[in-house]
Amino acid sequence: MKKKICLLHTGGTIGMIRSSQGYLPKEHYLETVLNTIEDLKNEAMPDFDFFEMSPLLDSSDMAFEDWNRIGYELSLRYNDYDGFVVLHGTDTMAYTASALSFMLEGLNKPVILTGSQIPLCEVRSDGRDNLVTSLLIAQDAKYPEVCLYFGGRLLRGNRATKMSADGLLAFDSPNCPHLAEAGIEIRYLPAPKTPKAERDFKLCPLENVPIGVLKVFPGISFPIFDKLMTEKLRGIVLETFGAGNIPNEGNALLPIIKRAFEAGSVICVSSQCPQGTVSLGAYKTSSPLKEAGAVSAFDMTTEACVAKLYYLFSKGYNKEEIKHLMEENLRGELTH
Numbered sequence: 001m002k003k004k005i006c007l008l009h010t011g012g013t014i015g016m017i018r019s020s021q022g023y024l025p026k027e028h029y030l031e032t033v034l035n036t037i038e039d040l041k042n043e044a045m046p047d048f049d050f051f052e053m054s055p056l057l058d059s060s061d062m063a064f065e066d067w068n069r070i071g072y073e074l075s076l077r078y079n080d081y082d083g084f085v086v087l088h089g090t091d092t093m094a095y096t097a098s099a100l101s102f103m104l105e106g107l108n109k110p111v112i113l114t115g116s117q118i119p120l121c122e123v124r125s126d127g128r129d130n131l132v133t134s135l136l137i138a139q140d141a142k143y144p145e146v147c148l149y150f151g152g153r154l155l156r157g158n159r160a161t162k163m164s165a166d167g168l169l170a171f172d173s174p175n176c177p178h179l180a181e182a183g184i185e186i187r188y189l190p191a192p193k194t195p196k197a198e199r200d201f202k203l204c205p206l207e208n209v210p211i212g213v214l215k216v217f218p219g220i221s222f223p224i225f226d227k228l229m230t231e232k233l234r235g236i237v238l239e240t241f242g243a244g245n246i247p248n249e250g251n252a253l254l255p256i257i258k259r260a261f262e263a264g265s266v267i268c269v270s271s272q273c274p275q276g277t278v279s280l281g282a283y284k285t286s287s288p289l290k291e292a293g294a295v296s297a298f299d300m301t302t303e304a305c306v307a308k309l310y311y312l313f314s315k316g317y318n319k320e321e322i323k324h325l326m327e328e329n330l331r332g333e334l335t336h
């Protein structure tokens with residue numbers, strides 16, 4: 001029997017049309033385009049049903065409420081389909097993939113996010129292959145988790161990051177091997193296992209948690225940090241140099257971090273390097289961060305750190321539990 005896939009359209013370039021202000025999403029348009037693609041009716045393809053969200057969004061306009069809406073649409077149909085393909089804009093696709101990987105608890109079916117850099121309405125669109133291959137990957141169900149497929153690469157969703165603003169190989173997962181590569185054939189590759197929680201499928205919606213991402217740079221003016229890092233921010237992702245280092249000169253940042261921590265914020269130290277891991281304490285410039293109560297993001301992407309903070313706060317854990325879980329591998333989002 002043929003597998004049945006749910007194809008959920010959330011917006012993004014793949015289904016956009018040209019306008020005088022540039023590309024924008026158009027309601028009830030993509031389905032008519034898909035009906036003209038003969039390959040989608042090929043014997044090898046799974047059966048699929050198309051659903052369109054309203055409003056369709058440029059993914060730059062998405063926020064946690066939209067992750068909740070997508071999660072809700074998927075959970076509503078979870079029992080009726082063998083797998084899911086989510087059409088999404090590329091700009092924040094890695095954030096949504098990370099968020100869904102946490103929110104879809106006990107997930108045991110493939111959820112493949114994809115989109116395109118060039119709309120389907122243009123001759124050189126990369127959308128056709130991304131869509132066709134994603135449907136085939138959802139049908140194969142080799143990885144029953146949240147994945148991102150783009151430009152021939154199947155990536156673990158919470159490891160993916162957008163690497164190129166205009167290239168067709170727009171995504172990669174520098175700290176996790178590709179799950180598959182689609183050349184002449186779709187070649188599935190061995191990947192680190194995700195911890196399997198033996199639970200029934202359940203959606204955990206996210207709450208409005210004030211989270212900040214602060215990028216350290218040479219010569220940063222610390223008084224500005226002081227104004228931002230108040231108890232109003234419950235989670236702070238601190239993007240540091242290399243393996244977790246911050247400028248120690250003048251000792252200006254640490255008291256601010258300590259104060260934020262004592263006020264109840266969870267401070268997660270990530271690296272500005274796309275590849276490699278944070279190692280707090282490896283240098284004198286990073287050990288005080290640990291003493292100030294910060295936790296390590298290890299090799300998590302910023303996208304995964306943000307989504308994980310939203311998730312853990314929404315679950316109602318206390319600060320100590322969140323600190324502990326930020327450093328644990330929950331869905332394959334970090335290596336250790």
Ligand code: ASP
Binds near residue numbers: 013058092
């Ligand atoms: N701005 C678009 C979006 O993220 C870009 C894209 O889809 O490639 O929705």
